[in-house]
Amino acid sequence: MHGVKKILSFTLALATVVPFTLSGCTQSAPADATQSSSAASAASGESSAAPKETVTLKLMTGDKKIQGLDRVQKAVNDYLAEKNTGLQIDWETYSWDDLKQKTATMLQTGQEADIMNTSSWITPGYVAHCQRDEFTDITKYINDSQYQDVVNIIGKDFLDGTKVNGKYYGMPTNKEKAHNFGFLCQTAELKKLNIDPSSIKTMDDLAKYFDQVKADGLIPVCAAQMDSPYKFLDWDAFDADNSPFAFDPNDEKTIVNPFTADKTIAFYKEMKTWHDKGYFSPDVLTSKGQETDMATGKYFCGSWSLMPGKAQTESASLKLDLTQIDITPVEKTNRETLGALLAIPSSSKHPDEAFKFISMLYTDKTLINLMTYGVEGTDYTKKSDNVITVSKDSDFTSAGGWIMGNEFNNYLTDLQSPTLFTDIEAYNNSAKVLDDLGFVYDTSKCKTEYAACQAVVTKYYPQLFYGTCDVDSTVAQMKSEFKTAGIDTLLADVQSQYDAWVKSK
Template sequence: MKLKKWAALTLCGVLMLSMLTACQGDSTESESVVQSEVSSSVADPVQAAIQARKDSGEYPKLVIAFPTVTGRPAGADRIQEKLNAYTEEKLGISVELEIMDMASYPQSMTLMLSSGEQADIFNAVSMGYSACANKGYCLDMGEDNLLETYGANIMEVLNPLYIEASKVDGIQYGLPQNRDMASGQGGYVIPKRFLDEIGFDYESMRTEESSDYIYTDIETIDEIYAQLHEKYPDMHVFLPNKSSHLRNVLQYDGLGDNFGVLMDPLNTLEVSNLFESEEFLETCKRYYEWNQNGYISKDALTDTATPQEQIKAGTGISHLCALKPGILQSQEQATTLPGQPTEELVIFQVLDDFMNSGAINGMNWCINSSTEYPVEAMQVLNLLYSDSVAANLLAWGEENVDYVKTDDGHITFPEGVDASNAEFSHSVNWLFPNQYITEVWVGQELNVYEETEKFNDNSKKSKALGFSFDNSSVMTEYTALVNVQNEYINQIMLGFVEPEAALKEMNEKLYAAGLEKYMAEKQKQLDVWAAANGVA
């Protein structure tokens, strides 16, 4: 491995330097110097690597590749220059930021990796972490103790459970972030003013541990919606978010997609068909009833406005969202009209906080197996995971240019800057290695990251946590299955068709599209993973 070659060269350099020093002075004293310097270099290879680069005056350049929603921000060159100056000072390494848009990232990043174009560090988001590992794109971080030696800070800041769960076939091909990995499912969001108007006593339902959410059951939501519809017959009581609706209404582990899932993810690794389950049918029946009762807009299938936009417009009342620390404040901001008092919300949670199999490995940071600089790449990652200056540069940009600190310890836009004209506002600070050491944006509680860490640790976890399905061998079937799902899912889930008959038709098409083969491949890979990881 390149690491062994580098270590040998570094040690040779230190020995030669020491020998030259020995020739210039007393032999006894020189021997002591030699032994001291050699022992120091062997004992601290991290500092030896940094010092060797600085002494040479030649700083290797590393390319860090990742996506944002809209691509390379206008101020990216400026942030790259700032980060580059910092990594040169700290590590003797130059960096270049290769920033792509999220939509084209999988194809563009795959092309870079397969063609040999330089991309020393990359994020596997939307590419499939297991697929990247299986295609040979990812360096084994455990070989020659690369992670242990040059990523010691990473080992300290990441939960050991998450590091272990990010291995593929027992090999450390990538690392997860410190971010919200769990999801509070079944979160029904309703403005307080509507609940007050119908006289619903929500305050008595709060418990000591539920300061932001009220834990209840779906039957309570039925009751609330019936009263809201009676009071506001011309408004849409429930506003569906089609892109995230399915994963918020049921607690299951999709194992990367919805085609072969764990319906009892806390207790079993048996893969089954979600769309044939009794739980899915009962959920669809409920939404069918809501639709027939008039709770859902007849234009819901084609409406592109978000639930928050519809609440601000006065046409809708409630919606469903995934929960996490800080979500109440975020939702209140999103539903408040500019210049108006904050829209106070009540959130009812009817399911558990849950971490599915892909929560950890959905967007891992990897080192390119073809990099010429494995040691340097690990040291850069180590810095990004543990150094708040570097972390904030990537997450928020440059202080007093892209953001300013408030008197109470938050950050916000400088005067005259907002999301529309900010030069480094990318909305993917959750993608970077360690969100916990970055600044907190105004509107969130200052302890949001401490609460997020506890939220992750206390959530219920799938038995398949860390499993990542590689569907490259059944990609033809996957494409056909997605087409069938897209044809039916929103009509069924939002109650526009009678669910039993529609699900029967949908399942027939799914099996014709290759669902059985797809599920069998998923079960096979899951069984191999379980055996390798000692999961029974």
């Protein structure tokens, strides 16, 4: 029990020291550090008495197919048994594309699962799943006194940004609460070509070196699905990534279709040039995931959502030496509130147990580090209480702590800055807060148009993003299909709801 109190005290202290709340909002009060030992036990998932039965939860996470999963899962389950939680996990991991396909089918058909990754960018998107009643309403847990420590760790204001029609359905990872886009590049190639990272301010600044990169035997750009240089256009896409409505951050009053906007069409034409010059992999249209491809070491760079220390985190995860180059401004958007969540499918027969496990990912430092870094002595060694060295011989390559729980309870690797958490606080505070933060589009009046227009995006974006088609004729055909799908009706409905939301604030 003493160890449990230490873990909880660390978490509560961190929630006090690193107050990641939205600008202009009231800071969430820290959890009461003097809570009773029984309350601490409930928060950490520990039970003083053996549970009546053990429940095995099916957990589905994304980013990559994790190696070494079986033995790490066994270590997790041994730990859960040692704490008398009454819980075990059956952990399945997938690339994001495979997770999207798998979970979409499961949710539509009601196949049983207990916990899964979701987000605004895993199409059809978190909001769409909520509005289809495919996720469990977790409002009662958010309001339950035994889980207020978790609410305080995340921050009530930030948690409120996940609401759909006034209800909570997902638990966002407690991590950075802003973003910008940029490149992650192989450090050795930057040095070989004498590229000063600070001199790269735009996508084109780096692209001028791509012919030399090719000559050195590397594929210049690693990209997959919507993880592409399209990000550098910096559209404020507040719904799913394949939803054809967004704001330009410089004009947050008018909803537009970003996929047919002039600056996007110019981007398509540049990507056509990149394709013709061989800057993408020949297999880019069938790639399963950017992380998986980049880890092969065959690519020079990729476009990433960034934060302080991103290069160090990805270097450890991908086992590459990477350098970070920031391109777009730092912003707080709905991408953060809906960017990485855990949800409980409506098909789950164990929602209470599922939420109990999810809550432990925020409060139990041992558990989250087991699932992030694996087993001490096999997958990493400790240099100090909170700093580790990841073993080069480890076959466990997890997605990292950003996909679930409380990332600020993660150990720091010896590749990361010791001031990482305070750097993230400063990063959050420096961000521009976009006007639509907290706005969620309700598709109920335009379900048909919404689905039909998303289907048009899904049909055309790969060939346009990666330059495998004639741009003008393809865009003309895409516009025609948008018209048939009801894009004008959809945009008008989104605009109407947004205008009403602004007036209500």
